[in-house]
Amino acid sequence: MAKVPAETRTQVPESPWSPQAAEAAMVRVTPVDAVGLEERAASLGTRSIKRESKLYALDLAVRCADLTTLEGADTPGKVTAVCSKAVRPDPTDPTIPSVAAVCVYPALVPVAAERLRGTGVKVASVAGGFPSGLAPLQERLDEIHQAVRWGADEIDIVLNRSAFLSGRYHQAYEEVALSKEACGSAHLKVILEIGELGSYDQVRKASMLAMAAGADFIKTSTGKIASSATHPGALCMMEAARDFHRQTGRAIGVKVAGGIRKAKEAWIYLVILHETLGPDWLTPGLFRLGASTLLNDLLMQIRKERDGRYQGPDYFTVD
């Protein structure tokens, strides 16, 4: 098998039973049965929601949205526009709440921080060699530092799947722990990229590892590969978070991201969340939806629930 680059080896001890690795191993990881999990997720998708609850769910989905722009072509102008949308998603309707956060690349954090100051909308930044997580560790940690210094309240890093999938759990754990340290007071979200993990057992294991290592949130996907958030994948992570809460008393948030475009999708995730983790998790503090195109569909559905009819797409701003 190929050698791990010297740098990571010297920084991360190899012993499988270092105190930290032992700690991670103590967290019991329950196996997952794929057939049963998918069946349960599908059955939750058929729940019907009360009309008043639908409005509540749509409003909640807006409040939990991380409005995201992660393109190489992002400019200060684009980010400013996204921030405006985040603060006031529907300019014609002041009752629509602001979204939870705006998620950008580190270089654009200063722009977002400037625009969002005092609005209550958080600045989130991907960092740590997004989306692969394979930049040298020190660079990844520096990137996190820098993003926080520039004003990021939340940091989205990716789990080192290279370490995780080759069984170097301790390294993966250690890197999350160091990232958490680098975050300081900023919140840490760890992206598992479940589409690359290969099985629900792995999703569960990665969830436990990230939570044990200090993640405040675990997140499904980067949105940069074809396979992103799925109902059973999210359910699997939520079951892990439920277990972690039972075992440690710590409430960890869950973020689903990638490929969620329709309001109906969003509220199926809310149903799964509600049935799995309960009403305490129905808050932006513990649940996030990665959203770019989703937001306008949420707005459209809210207006439809209120007025009883649909508006054309041109009545909702595109930024």
Next chain:
Amino acid sequence: MPKRKRDDLERRDATASSALAERTPFAYATAPESSEIVRIEDKYGLFIGGDFVEPKSGRWFDTINPATEEPLAEVAEAGPEDVDLAVTAARDAWDGTWSDLPGRERAKYLYRIARQLQERSREFAVLETIDGGKPIKESRDVDVPLAAAHFFYYAGWADKLDYAFPGRLPRPLGVAGQVIPWNFPLLMAAWKLAPALATGNTVVLKPAETTPLTALLLAEVIREADLPPGVVNIVTGAGETGANVVTHQAVDKVAFTGSTEVGKSIQRAVAGTGKHLTLELGGKAANIVFEDAALDQAVEGIVNGIYFNQGHVCCAGSRLLVQESVFEPLLERLKDRLATLRVGDPLDKNTDIGAINSKAQLSKIEELVESGVEEGAEIYQPACDLPDRGYWFRPTLFTGVAQSHRIAREEIFGPVLSVLTFRTPEEALEKANNTPYGLSAGVWTEKGSRILWMTSRLRAGVIWANTYNRFDPSSPFGGYKESGFGREGGLHGLEPYLEFEEDGRAG
């Protein structure tokens, strides 16, 4: 709109609120399936010789909606004379047409019935739910699709019988008398009718007295399918009618699904008569969870195993055997899950647990649950509102249950789970097999070799690994020991309706 149906509709709004709904603004809608889709007649006669006829007995009985206690319709009670007419019609149809009809022709009728069932599936689902109390989610997603699948499956066998049993030439038996239970009224009718007709027998079917309506709607479908008159006859009534069917001297084959007690009396009654007999009776299945199991999915399987159809399931996983090392985490998960179950209006698409089928069944459940408390087991029931009218029972689980408790030995046939613990696979096996029943079992472990070790030693006709209560027409179903004999479903399900000659074509 008839008054009782309007009452049904109005009542529905008042029910189906859950404890969950009050804790959070995130509530599920009352999402009632409309009962308008199905037309319920005021009166149903007996289906004999291809027509609905008035009973010679002159007696009628009410069938009620167990969720409201409102009567739905009057149904004829078949007396001895009526049963005799039905058997005679079946005998004539067998002699006259059906036994000579080529298999490919019989198949056409079965396909037609299957397609009609699919076409009218919503109607069947709603009627099943109104008459029996089971959640629409289940009648819509399980009962009706499986019933149609059963007809499709056996239609496929009808023209291949000569090749199904190498070295043996199959022949139909004649007239089959079939008595079915109230827990899956339409599905059990399909399990009985499809193989009997595919193999060239004619039938007198007796549905349960609390749930006759879907069988009678099926009679309508059968008539529309132009099945020759008398090939299927449906006589309604209670135990006495059933006894008249199975003991009638012109009945060649008896098939019964129901309680072990009645099964035994049928076996006594037909002893020495030369009638062929298959019985599918009670169960007290062990659902066995090992410490390495996928616990969250096991919880779903346990819930589906015992709370599916209010526990009115002969193969229900009514005894949960948990390895002691995971007892606490599993119980915590299970209790949390129970709190999310919605009990209430069966027509509501969000309902998980519907109404108990009858008052008599409710009393039986209450009596056994009381005995569990008296014998010292610890009872747990989640807080949930129950509707004022109708027959309801909260999902219940008992911990601290010993093998000697009645709730660990007797079939409760309700939403009541008895939890026992074990330390080793040997102990699990011993406890699982320590019952007079042997219909089904479940094994939850991530270790394949252990699944094989357990399944080859469990004395049960159906064993599920890492799932529970899964059915398929191609898979044989039936019991060991006092759970009965004979198999339904699959190739095995043809045999009870056939006798064999040596195949002269062979060698």
